[in-house]
Every structure is written in structure tokens, then in C-alpha cells.
Amino acid sequence: MTYTARWWRREEGGARCGLCFHRCLIPAGGVGYCKVRGWDGDVFSSPCLGRFSSCALDPIEKKPLYHWRPGSYIFSLGSAGCNMRCPFCQNHGIAQPDTQRVSLMPLSPPDLARSVKREGLSSVAYTYNEPTLQAEYVLQAAPLLREAGIASVLVTNGMLSAEARDELTPWIDAVNVDVKTFDPVKYAALGGSLDVVKENAAGWVRAGVHVELTNLVVPGISDSREDFARMVDWIAEISPQVPLHISRYFPAHKYSAPPTSVALLKEFATIAGRKLTKVHLGNVF
Ligand code: SF4
Numbered sequence: 001m002t003y004t005a006r007w008w009r010r011e012e013g014g015a016r017c018g019l020c021f022h023r024c025l026i027p028a029g030g031v032g033y034c035k036v037r038g039w040d041g042d043v044f045s046s047p048c049l050g051r052f053s054s055c056a057l058d059p060i061e062k063k064p065l066y067h068w069r070p071g072s073y074i075f076s077l078g079s080a081g082c083n084m085r086c087p088f089c090q091n092h093g094i095a096q097p098d099t100q101r102v103s104l105m106p107l108s109p110p111d112l113a114r115s116v117k118r119e120g121l122s123s124v125a126y127t128y129n130e131p132t133l134q135a136e137y138v139l140q141a142a143p144l145l146r147e148a149g150i151a152s153v154l155v156t157n158g159m160l161s162a163e164a165r166d167e168l169t170p171w172i173d174a175v176n177v178d179v180k181t182f183d184p185v186k187y188a189a190l191g192g193s194l195d196v197v198k199e200n201a202a203g204w205v206r207a208g209v210h211v212e213l214t215n216l217v218v219p220g221i222s223d224s225r226e227d228f229a230r231m232v233d234w235i236a237e238i239s240p241q242v243p244l245h246i247s248r249y250f251p252a253h254k255y256s257a258p259p260t261s262v263a264l265l266k267e268f269a270t271i272a273g274r275k276l277t278k279v280h281l282g283n284v285f
Helices: 109-118 131-147 162-171 184-189 194-206 225-238 262-273
Strands: 008-011 014-017 054-059 073-078 123-126 151-156 174-178 210-217 244-248 279-282
Touching: 073 109, 109 123, 109 131, 123 131, 131 151, 131 162, 162 194, 174 194, 184 194, 194 210, 194 225, 210 225, 210 262, 225 262, 244 262, 262 279
Parallel strands: 073 123, 123 151, 151 174, 174 210, 210 244, 244 279
Antiparallel strands: 008 014, 054 073
């Protein structure tokens, strides 16, 4: 099955991709910041479209989604690539890969719908790596899934462009958005944008999509009490009902700071609990 890459156009100097906020200008023979979408001078494409590195049945709470179909299992798919560069990435093997070395298996939208039905499940999550890099596939699969009574879920860093979000939103039932930090300079250093994640998360809530937020508390990046309190204020303005998962970091990839102190996580939960009604600690055993 073939998938036509979208949200790009020819410009002087190359092809401009508009799938995410980076809006890369890619010269012939090059790839974008995500390392998976590229232009050969004629065709704009991604070797990852419709091809997946991982497939699992996960408890929905693992996404994490605690307030949408609780107690259910979700068919989870991961591919390869990411449009951020978090040094503490727990899935860096597929998220920041040499795509030649990641084994990817095709799964067509009709086969996906059949597999999910056969397993007796009612939802699919695009997860593990950045799922919006798979937007064209999601748009092909979601109508088939919906027809079969199966919901579509994104576990995303929320860096997609407004154009892509507007097209995906009617087909997405639930999202978990990872808010990395509330410091715009630190966000930029991770390859992301605080303004973009705020706009996309708020946009999904406004559109009626079920939204839960995750904040991984990483020492030196997202452990400022002031930044955290400002993030809670922002969430409360959207809606105090939006669930917030405050998650414990453990050393991974290129980041070796010790794990987040549990005392700090509990303090953050107390701060959040003053303004939000659904606050959860994650990765705390
Ligand atoms: S998806 Fe984002 S990072 Fe990848 S090529 Fe397009 S604009 Fe660049």
C-alpha cells in the first residue's frame, strides 16, 4: 500500500514541509529535522509511513489515559522518528534512530482494523515514537476504524502544525500530550516550542477531544516550582478537569541526572491539586 505525503510544497531551495512547527526547507536528497520525512527532488515521502517498529496490547492507563475507557486494553503501534531531541528520551532507539537500522513492518489500514477487531479491542494508540509523523496513515486508517467502532488515540509531543491538527482532530478521540517544561528557552533547547504545545493542547480541548497531559519532571529541565505553578495555572484556565500526570524521570539516553525525588513529585501534586481536579503521579513505585 502506498501513502502520499502531504503538507509540503516546492520552494526555491527545496521542499517546505508543513507537518510540524519546524517547517523544514529540505534540499533535494535531504531529510527534515525528524530524520524520516525527506525529498528526493521529485517525490516527498517518509519510509515510515504505514510501517511500524512495535505493536503491543497495553492497558489504557499505560498511555497514560486514566479518564477515558478505564480498565480497557488498547492496540498500540509505534513507528520511528521524532521531531524533538530530548536527551532523556526513553524510546530513543526508535524515536531518534538511524532509520536504516530500525526494523519496520507494514500494516495497512484494513489489516489494522481487522487485527484490532480480532483482538476484541475498541481503540488504537499511535504511540512510542512521535505519532503525528504518521498523520497521512492515521487519516487513512481512522475512518475504517471508526466504521468498525474503533477509536483512534495519539500519544504526542503536540508539535504538529495547526493545518495538520485541524485535519486530524475530527478523527481523533483521545490524546495524551506531553508538556516537557514550562520554560520556553528549555523547550526550544529540546527541539520543541512551548507556544505550539500550548496551542495544540488547548485546541484539542476546545474541539471536544478527550485530552490528558503528562509532565515528566526532569532535574534541570522541568523541576522548577515556579514553572510548574505557571503550567498548572495555564491548565486550570483551559479547564480544571483536564487530567495531569506528573511523571517521575529515570536516567535514559544521554541524560544521567539521578531520578526525580519523590518528595518533589508529591510537592508538585499538592501544587496541582489546588487548581486541578484530576492529578496523578506516574512512575512512582
Ligand atoms: S515533520 Fe517537521 S521535522 Fe519532519 S520534515 Fe516536516 S517540518 Fe521538518
